[in-house]
Amino acid sequence: MQINLDNRTALVTAATKGIGLAIAVGLRQAGATVTISGRSAQSVEAALQQINQQPGPPPATGVVADPGTAEGAATLIAARPEVDILVNNLGIYGAVPFFEIDDAQWQTMMEVNLLSGVRLARHYARGMQQRGWGRIQFISSESALNIPAEMVHYGVSKAAMQGLARGLAKVLAGSGVTVNTILPGPTRTEGAMAMMAAMAAERGIGIEQMEQRFLQENRPSGLLGRFATPEEVAAMSVYVASPQASATTGAALRVDGGIVESIA
Template identity: 50%
Template sequence: MKIELTGKTAVVTGSSSGIGLAIASGLAECGARTIVNGRKQDAVDSAIERIKSRVPNADVLGIACDLGTLSGVEAVVKEAPETDILVNNMGFFGPGDILSTADADWERYFQVNVMSGVRMTRAYLAGMMKRRWGRIVFISSESGVAIPPDMLAYGFTKTAQLSISRGVAKFAANSGVTVNSVLPGPTLSEGALEMVSATAKAEGKTSEQVLNDFVVKTRGSSIIRRATTTEEVANMVVYVCSPQASATTGAALRVEGGIVDSIS
């Protein structure tokens, strides 16, 4: 199966590094005109260079802005008023239980992880439906199903994405637009590797080894017994964005190595 996206435009939020960068690279490799987003211009420029080193003929545009704000969303839409593919990847994570997470932290999680995707979807969905083709993907997490008590606000936002994705898919019924969620588990992204770097140094291990140990110790139901790679997550997303995935919509697709202990 060859995925061909030539002639399509794809917007990938939060794509200057990690899973988002892997997704943007995968879409560009399939021929899509790909719009990379991050908060800082130097990070966006670096991401474009990394994509072009992998895909020399890639058609890539960078837009630096904070999509956790309405003005940031408006800036992207001004530069790219239409898109065929929208990947709502932007988000952040961190520790925090019910007692330690302040109101301001809850609000920031909500604005960045949830409202960015709501606003971007609202900006592009009508055009997709009018053109009778479109793909929208929310990058959720296994933490949206197996809520971590020590990352409660993060888990809450990932559950919210599942609800929003399913509801938008039903709203767009019979329009040619599909809307899905993809649920990674612990992933070997730059952010995750940096988060455990101090532990890795103290234990005399690589950050990858520490993350893999983390999966085994804290995600006992994992079947692959390791963290996933950003490319493994991106492969699922690229497929969901393809013409071949036309009958997949309203779904929560897991790329977490079997952590969620369910057959459905």
């Protein structure tokens, strides 16, 4: 299969590292003209240097904006009024005991993980619908289906994201615009590895051993036996953005290493 995204424009939020960065690289390699967003000029510039290492398609560009706020979303939209492919990758997480999650933490989690995607999809979906082609993706998590006891607010925000995507897919039914969520499992991002390093230091073991213990203790149903790489998750995203994925919409697509105990 040869994925060709020539003459398509893509926006990937929070793409300065991790899964977002890998998706931006993959989309550009497929021919798309890519824009990334990040919260600082320094992080955006560093990411662009990585994305643009390979010659070929137009170089990726960046916008310094935080769509986790209404002002940041407006800044991003003003800088890129139209795109063909929208990847809502922005998200935050953190382990907090349920009884210690106050209203402010709940509101921040929903504002960043859910409303950022609402704001951007509400704007960009209209242009896609008018042009008769578009791809909207929400990067969710297997935690949307297996709400983790250690961060209930995160899992709930991701479950809400899937509801949003399914509803928007219905709104755009028959328009040529697809809407899907992608559900990674534990992935070797910078944030995840920093968490593993901290946990390994507490237990006096190596990071690789800590990864295995984390999977055994927290994701025992997993079948992969390891953390995925950002590139493995990005491969799903690039496919879903492609013309070949035109019949896939309203779906929750798992790249979770088999963690979710379901055959559906």
